[in-house]
Amino acid sequence: IDAVGSANTKYSGTQPITTDSYTAGYRLRETGRGNGIDTYNMKNTSTYSATDFTNTANSWTITTNDQAATDAHFGAEATYDFYQQTFNRNSIDNNGYKLLSYVHYSTNYVNAFWDGIRMTYGDGQLSQDFSIMTALDVCGHEITHGVVEKTAGLNGGEADALNEAFADIFGTSVEWFARPTQHDWIMGKDIMPSGTGIRNMSNPQSLQQPDTYLGTYWSASAEPHDNA
Numbered sequence: 001i002d003a004v005g006s007a008n009t010k011y012s013g014t015q016p017i018t019t020d021s022y023t024a025g026y027r028l029r030e031t032g033r034g035n036g037i038d039t040y041n042m043k044n045t046s047t048y049s050a051t052d053f054t055n056t057a058n059s060w061t062i063t064t065n066d067q068a069a070t071d072a073h074f075g076a077e078a079t080y081d082f083y084q085q086t087f088n089r090n091s092i093d094n095n096g097y098k099l100l101s102y103v104h105y106s107t108n109y110v111n112a113f114w115d116g117i118r119m120t121y122g123d124g125q126l127s128q129d130f131s132i133m134t135a136l137d138v139c140g141h142e143i144t145h146g147v148v149e150k151t152a153g154l155n156g157g158e159a160d161a162l163n164e165a166f167a168d169i170f171g172t173s174v175e176w177f178a179r180p181t182q183h184d185w186i187m188g189k190d191i192m193p194s195g196t197g198i199r200n201m202s203n204p205q206s207l208q209q210p211d212t213y214l215g216t217y218w219s220a221s222a223e224p225h226d227n228a
Contacts, residue, residue, distance in 0.1 A: 002032045005058030007070035011135045011190040012179050015074045019058055026060075027052040028073045033080045034096030039073040041066070042104045044123070053103075065104070065123065068132040072101040072121055075139025078178035082140070082170075083147070086177070092146035099143065103134060112138050114145035124191060135190035140174030141167040160224035168199060168228055199228065 003021040008014050018037075020029040028039035029052070041051045053069045055062070060070050076099045083089040091097040100118035109122025112133040119142045124130035144167040148154050154163040168187050176183045186197035197207070204211040209226050210218045219226040 002030050003058055005060065007060035007074060008062075008067070009071045009074055010068045010132070011071050012074060012182065015070075017060070017070060017074050017077060019055075019073075021058070025054055025056040026058045027054045028069060030077070033077060033084075033099075034091035035098040037073065037076045037080065037099045037101075039069055039076065039101040039103065041069065042102050042106075042120075044104050044107045046106055048102060048118070065132060068121075068134045069103045071134040071136065072103050072119070072139060074178075075134065075136050075174075076101050076119070076143065078136065079140045079143045079174050082174045082177045086173075089147075092143060093150040097146070097150070101134075101139075103132075112142055114142045114149075116149060119143060119146075126193065129192050129194050129196070131191050131193060133191055135188065136179055137171040137175040137187055137189075138191060139171075141171030141187065144170040157222055158227070161222070161227035164224045164228035168201060172201060199225070 001021050002018050005017055005019050005026065006014055007017045018030040018032055019026040030037050039053060041053050043051065053066060080091060080099060091099065102118060102120045105120045105122045108125040110125050110128055110130045112121045121133045123132045148163050148166055171187065172185060185202040186200050188198035189195055199209060200206050205216060208217050210216060
């Protein structure tokens with residue numbers, strides 16, 4: 001059954017999360033939002049399976065790298081709530097689409113992605129200035145790719161840049177919605193120990209990205225993250 005607990009997340013401090021209370025304790029699943037929100041452990045493989053993160057109590061105080069799994073779970077719940085409360089939208093397809101998050105993909109994988117079915121998060125690589133990729137704005141960004149896929153599409157060429165732009169805009173909006181005392185305009189700031197971030201929405205040129213269409217730093221090869 002669904003049970004409201006709390007988690008000491010890696011990036012967002014202590015936050016309420018809803019989990020599944022079952023015979024052995026609690027696991028990162030819930031059924032109250034849409035058709036459900038589940039968060040699974042890939043154990044540094046590329047195999048998608050329903051391997052749960054579990055805890056004996058519903059106060060999640062994990063300090064290992066698994067702590068970041070609660071960020072992914074909280075991030076999915078917060079993104080669902082943002083779209084539901086702001087736009088009365090029931091998940092990414094407005095029909096309760098089940099939000100699945102998979103954490104610990106591969107080894108030292110520096111990326112997070114929506115693949116048309118689910119969200120996947122790598123553990124990052126500290127030597128490249130990236131920690132595990134489950135920050136709140138990243139979760140909102142990846143889930144928003146699902147919203148775009150279910151609505152406008154936006155695939156190929158400049159449409160890809162628009163897709164990335166909307167993902168950034170709403171990813172940042174989720175951060176402001178769910179974490180009002182800790183927000184910024186820098187995408188991915190939390191996952192980079194240096195705090196540099198991947199894209200600076202208030203000053204794109206500071207990270208050598210264009211702030212206007214065809215402006216300085218415009219990618220002639222149409223790299224969508226740059227041209228967002």
